[in-house]
Amino acid sequence: MRHLLVINPNTSDSVTALLRTHVLAVSAPDVAVHTLTARFGARYISSEASYAVAGHAALDAWAAWRAQGGPTPDAVLIGCFGDPGLLALRECSPAPVTGLAEAAFIEAAQYGRFAVVTGGAAWKPMLQRLAYSLGYGDSLAHIHTVEATGAELAADPVAARALLAQACRSVAEQHPVQAVILGGAGLAGMAALIQSEVGVPVIDSVLAGARQAQIAQGWRSTPAALDGAWFGLSPELMALTSH
Structure with missing residues (x-):
């Protein structure tokens, strides 16, 4: 094993x-x-x-x-x-x-430039620093944070699905990206549920990590x-x- x-x-x-x-x-x-x-x-x-x-x-x-x-x-x-x-x-x-983030960056970069959608505004500068430190600063086109934190999104998956689908769709339409990362341990499994509503591949950070x-x-x-x-x-x- x-x-x-x-x-x-x-x-x-x-x-x-x-x-x-x-x-x-x-x-x-x-x-x-x-x-x-x-x-x-x-x-x-x-x-x-x-x-x-x-x-x-x-x-x-x-x-x-x-x-x-x-x-x-x-x-x-x-x-x-x-x-x-x-x-x-x-x-x-x-x-x-x-x-989860490094793994998702690796997978998303295989498509080209990518964006990130996650919960909690405080994460934006932290993720920007991480992306640059790992060598993905030029590949990361945009970070969109929804107001709800990851914990709040995980607590109401029905509302989270609608909110995150809209956020991923808007990011894909407004920015020249070839993939969107849906980031957060509490959002595991959500990417597959919203993929049909987004025009580019949606990367599940937990599955990418695994x-x-x-x-x-x-x-x-x-x-x-x-x-x-x-x-x-x-x-x-x-x-x-x-x-």
Whole structure:
């Protein structure tokens, strides 16, 4: 068996369950999917502060998994559209690490220039920074955020479907893009429901994450040494820094 570890940097178990359902749907039969929920932080990441804490929480979850003796994963997926802790976790993990946003950028860029539709206005500058840091700044044509947060959209899927279909359709009509990413862990499965209403491919960030993580399985590297003195971390993170 190959092992895929999905870390939800939100503290919402319902989001973790949603991630697991949709990742399993596109996983090969020989892939065992393991999920972790952050042990601290926001219920749903929607601000710079919660994003910063989520990066710490993702590292802590990885350290806890190692300390508990879980199977060594063949790949790690950060289950948040924004990928908090991506580069830090990649530095610490011998297995390849990707996140929902990076994976969706990879898939969308195969079509050409793309746009992003997601929930929560605070995400726009965060996603712009991430896209440029990962080398997709020139491919990203536009980010459209609806007023409702991802958590609010997930709580009312019927209303969310109509709202998101309209947003994706408008973006595709008003901007020269060849694909639209529907970003957010809580929006898993929604892209397929609205695809017929949008004139370009709609990328589901969760399914993209699952696919890209499995493509990367088997690529291993030597984690970087975490030099320096550390203080006040969880016991699991302190153990991780000692390796």
